[in-house]
Amino acid sequence: MTETASITTAGASSTATSGPGSGEVTDAEFPVERGCPxxxxxxxxxxxxxxxxxxxxxxxxxxxxWIAGHELARAVLADRxxxxxxxxxxxPFVSTDPETRKQLQDQPISMLGMDGAxxxxxxxxxxxxxxxRRMAGLRPRIQQIVDQHIDEMLSSEQRSADLVxxxxxxxxxxxxxxxxxxxxxDHDFFQAHTGPLVRHNTPxxxxxxxxxxxxxxxxxxxxxxxxxxxxxLLSRQIAKQRxxxxxxxxxxxxxxxxxxIAGHETTANMISLGVVGLLQHPDQLAKIKEDPxxxxxxxxxxxxxxxxxDTVTARVATEDxxxxxxxxxxxDGVVISGLAADHDPTVFTDPTRIDLERGARHHVAFGxxxxxxxxxxxxxxxxxxxxxxxxxxxxxxxxxxxxxxxxFKSDAIIYGAEExxxxx
Amino acid sequence: MRIEANTDVCIxxxxxxxxxxxxxDQHDDGIVMLVTKHPEGEAAxxxxxxxxxxxxxxxxxxxxxxxx
Numbered sequence: 001m002t003e004t005a006s007i008t009t010a011g012a013s014s015t016a017t018s019g020p021g022s023g024e025v026t027d028a029e030f031p032v033e034r035g036c037p038x039x040x041x042x043x044x045x046x047x048x049x050x051x052x053x054x055x056x057x058x059x060x061x062x063x064x065x066w067i068a069g070h071e072l073a074r075a076v077l078a079d080r081x082x083x084x085x086x087x088x089x090x091x092p093f094v095s096t097d098p099e100t101r102k103q104l105q106d107q108p109i110s111m112l113g114m115d116g117a118x119x120x121x122x123x124x125x126x127x128x129x130x131x132x133r134r135m136a137g138l139r140p141r142i143q144q145i146v147d148q149h150i151d152e153m154l155s156s157e158q159r160s161a162d163l164v165x166x167x168x169x170x171x172x173x174x175x176x177x178x179x180x181x182x183x184x185x186d187h188d189f190f191q192a193h194t195g196p197l198v199r200h201n202t203p204x205x206x207x208x209x210x211x212x213x214x215x216x217x218x219x220x221x222x223x224x225x226x227x228x229x230x231x232x233l234l235s236r237q238i239a240k241q242r243x244x245x246x247x248x249x250x251x252x253x254x255x256x257x258x259x260x261i262a263g264h265e266t267t268a269n270m271i272s273l274g275v276v277g278l279l280q281h282p283d284q285l286a287k288i289k290e291d292p293x294x295x296x297x298x299x300x301x302x303x304x305x306x307x308x309x310d311t312v313t314a315r316v317a318t319e320d321x322x323x324x325x326x327x328x329x330x331x332d333g334v335v336i337s338g339l340a341a342d343h344d345p346t347v348f349t350d351p352t353r354i355d356l357e358r359g360a361r362h363h364v365a366f367g368x369x370x371x372x373x374x375x376x377x378x379x380x381x382x383x384x385x386x387x388x389x390x391x392x393x394x395x396x397x398x399x400x401x402x403x404x405x406x407x408f409k410s411d412a413i414i415y416g417a418e419e420x421x422x423x424x
Numbered sequence: 425m426r427i428e429a430n431t432d433v434c435i436x437x438x439x440x441x442x443x444x445x446x447x448x449d450q451h452d453d454g455i456v457m458l459v460t461k462h463p464e465g466e467a468a469x470x471x472x473x474x475x476x477x478x479x480x481x482x483x484x485x486x487x488x489x490x491x492x
Binding site for chain 1: 476479481
């Protein structure tokens with residue numbers, strides 16, 4: 001389908017440096033569908049074969065730079081001349097639909113879209129909630145949650161389940177709800193609402209409506225916590241801001257929304273894909289079952305291998321930036337593909353192979369630079385506990401469908417599996 | 425070898441603490457705290473890894489001539 005795609009690569013063409021609208025790009029429009037979890041899209045490899053960066057056409061009709069190399073990905077993500085502000089023109093993948101753009105402009109941007117001092121201030125207010133020590137303190141409760149869900153799986157007589165519904169989604173969902181102080185009774189509401197928001201193909205109107213419903217819910221929740229504070233992240237943040245005289249309800253809604261989405265969708269998808277990855281490599285899985293010390297490096301490898309957030313890391317250049325032989329012009333959109341970077345063969349030997357003992361933590365599955373995932377320690381902890389406990393308690397766990405029949409989220413902004421039939 | 429931590433740019437990702445808690449810790453607000461500025465042996469190698477892993481560029485290594 002795309003084998004004949006023509007690609008303009010940086011440094012290989014004089015037209016590549018002259019800004020959007022010029023130069024040949026691959027015939028494919030990005031984001032391209034991600035099919036099987038055990039292969040990267042062919043277009044990614046085509047670009048890589050030519051150069052660490054190239055210009056590509058987006059489904060929005062715009063163009064953007066595509067960063068494929070690991071070193072360059074880290075450099076761009078750490079470079080403050082590139083903005084994370086999704087409201088800027090040319091921000092990759094953001095809808096050009098006027099209604100969606102207006103909604104984006106109208107609401108306060110979350111930490112994800114802030115730059116410089118504004119971002120630092122917002123992040124610093126939250127950092128203490130996610131320290132390694134505080135997260136380690138959550139271990140017993142996370143273990144309990146995981147055990148309860150596995151108890152339920154084991155109590156079913158049919159010895160089979162959809163792992164997404166039985167474990168992958170409810171565990172991180174419960175953890176983030178408890179951390180934030182969201183009543184777990186409402187978690188179905190969240191799952192139903194956050195799912196469509198992290199799909200590329202969700203129509204703009206649906207996206208706008210869902211966003212409004214979530215904002216209304218979170219606004220109400222925050223009002224209740226203002227009136228009646230409880231021992232949770234949202235109440236602490238509200239108290240801190242009120243004491244400083246900086247409390248702003250709409251900004252708090254944006255923050256709560258970001259943490260809920262990030263806590264829901266990412267870890268859930270990594271649990272499902274991680275289980276698939278482990279079950280497809282039984283010899284390597286056996287080593288983890290024998291020695292839990294091997295689980296943390298295995299988690300790092302699964303994070304690298306699947307790099308589920310892939311193109312979430314995008315930027316807009318705020319000034320002309322020279323990258324090697326190439327000039328990125330001010331205003332150009334840039335996609336830093338985490339999946340491409342984490343499969344860079346010059347950095348990860350034999351990158352298409354899962355090697356659970358690789359022990360490499362310099363992947364960019366959590367991003368890099370000032371925006372690197374604030375919840376990464378929590379994510380690691382949840383994944384380690386889930387994999388250790390699941391395979392210890394259900395050692396005969398197996399996929400209950402051929403790999404080809406498992407519905408993977410090919411159009412998802414955060415890649416994963418819709419369902420994962422397992423049996424034991 | 426000496427480690428320096430720039431607390432002004434630290435983003436509290438915790439990568440350093442994860443790499444070696446005998447060298448790196450975090451204050452309650454998430455900002456990096458050095459347990460020692462002069463790690464030795466294997467801890468020194470892990471500290472080098474932590475500098476590479478730090479997403480914000482908050483950590484740096486200073487090679488001290490007396491050690492060379």
